[in-house]
Amino acid sequence: MIGIVNYGAGNIFSLTAALGRLNLNYGMINSEDDFDIYDKIIIPGVGHAGTAMQKLTDTGLVPKIKSLTKPVLGICVGMQLLTGFSEEGNYNLLDILPLKTLRFKELESKKVPHMGWNQISPQKENPLFIGIADETYFYFVHSYYIEFNPNFTIASCNYGIKFSASVQKDNFYGVQFHPEKSGEAGELLLKNFANL
Amino acid sequence: MEFAQTEFYLTSSILLSKRIIPCLDVKDGRTVKGINFVDLRDAGDPVELAWQYSNQGADELVFLDITATHEKRKTTIEMVKSVARQINIPFTIGGGISELKDAEALLNAGADKISINSAAVRNPQLIDDLAKAFGVQFVVLAVDTKHLVHGDFVHLNGGRIATELQTQDWIKNAEERGAGEILLTSMDKDGTKSGFDNTLLKQINDMVSIPVIASGGAGSSQDFVDVFKKTDVDAALAASVFHYGEILIPELKQLLKDKNIEIRI
Numbered sequence: 001m002i003g004i005v006n007y008g009a010g011n012i013f014s015l016t017a018a019l020g021r022l023n024l025n026y027g028m029i030n031s032e033d034d035f036d037i038y039d040k041i042i043i044p045g046v047g048h049a050g051t052a053m054q055k056l057t058d059t060g061l062v063p064k065i066k067s068l069t070k071p072v073l074g075i076c077v078g079m080q081l082l083t084g085f086s087e088e089g090n091y092n093l094l095d096i097l098p099l100k101t102l103r104f105k106e107l108e109s110k111k112v113p114h115m116g117w118n119q120i121s122p123q124k125e126n127p128l129f130i131g132i133a134d135e136t137y138f139y140f141v142h143s144y145y146i147e148f149n150p151n152f153t154i155a156s157c158n159y160g161i162k163f164s165a166s167v168q169k170d171n172f173y174g175v176q177f178h179p180e181k182s183g184e185a186g187e188l189l190l191k192n193f194a195n196l
Numbered sequence: 197m198e199f200a201q202t203e204f205y206l207t208s209s210i211l212l213s214k215r216i217i218p219c220l221d222v223k224d225g226r227t228v229k230g231i232n233f234v235d236l237r238d239a240g241d242p243v244e245l246a247w248q249y250s251n252q253g254a255d256e257l258v259f260l261d262i263t264a265t266h267e268k269r270k271t272t273i274e275m276v277k278s279v280a281r282q283i284n285i286p287f288t289i290g291g292g293i294s295e296l297k298d299a300e301a302l303l304n305a306g307a308d309k310i311s312i313n314s315a316a317v318r319n320p321q322l323i324d325d326l327a328k329a330f331g332v333q334f335v336v337l338a339v340d341t342k343h344l345v346h347g348d349f350v351h352l353n354g355g356r357i358a359t360e361l362q363t364q365d366w367i368k369n370a371e372e373r374g375a376g377e378i379l380l381t382s383m384d385k386d387g388t389k390s391g392f393d394n395t396l397l398k399q400i401n402d403m404v405s406i407p408v409i410a411s412g413g414a415g416s417s418q419d420f421v422d423v424f425k426k427t428d429v430d431a432a433l434a435a436s437v438f439h440y441g442e443i444l445i446p447e448l449k450q451l452l453k454d455k456n457i458e459i460r461i
Binding site: 013017020047112118137142157159178183 | 211212213215250255277280281282284285286303304305306308330331332333376377404405406407430431460
């Protein structure tokens, strides 16, 4: 069963709806004890990374999250929280991944936010991307990105710059795109996570 | 741990897909206007229509709520929830949003974005407030524009009421306030099926650094080719040509791809 960390950063209706469509059972995590109920954990997140980090800190769940050994999936800002630092509000984050979250600079004529369907290149053997071909489209909405890093990037994407569409360190996974809004490919990814 | 030299990975290849967006009018939680998909069981069911469009390859959906009364807006919220429960692509809802709490209810019901139009003209601060509360990615500014002798001007109520706001000034102002996307409808072109207003769209698109959705005038697949080739807007929206089956989305997307326009198939 999947537990969703409930810390008030953004709406999770679409995420729970997607899990419901896939017949994946889920529940909300509001306390440290709740983590024991679930074997997979999702950290959602929309909006300002600094604000999201503040809200997560306020729940008191940060030390528990950092100590988790079960599969964890951060989505969008939830993924960015796994990094050490974000330029959005110059906030220090969970620092599970030794990476930085940076703002898209005004490169050539690129628009910010990076909004819409873009192709990703996943690592072939990664279990999160089983059945998901190279150049599959996923839906992105974000103004900040996690830098590309050959050690932790498990799927890359290009938007004037090559960045991390997905990262992994041990049991911690993150996706910058919204699997719950990315059609069948997104649903497959959620299933893959549930099967880890 | 050494950070990768991100500059090294600079690349010019942009694979961000152009978006094709069908627009559905809804009233009291039901879709209105003629829709004639052959295999449709209930043409008034927004969820079924949304599902059809998403299956055909629509990249996103816009629902325009034309519900007249405030009480009936609860029905709209229920509709948004049903759509979010069953559709796996993003959607925007517009119409009648004038306060933060309207927007919040829609966000909590699963809408990805809201579009605001006349309420923002009456109270531009609404854009700032919405962007601050929910993020710029949530706020689409819809602008209905008409060409007059002395320039392009923002119009309200489906083009019936002229304002003194010059379209270019208003869009620039809205971008600064925190609009995350512009939905620009040319009232001169709307309903004419003579193609998008590519001159104005190019001018606006070159002026802003947020995504622009072209609307008004789509009559043929070639009109979509033209708008993407001539203006580089991010998305194109249409209603009747899709609803009446005059343009089929899979065929349209194949044509765009054949014309080397980045498109998701």
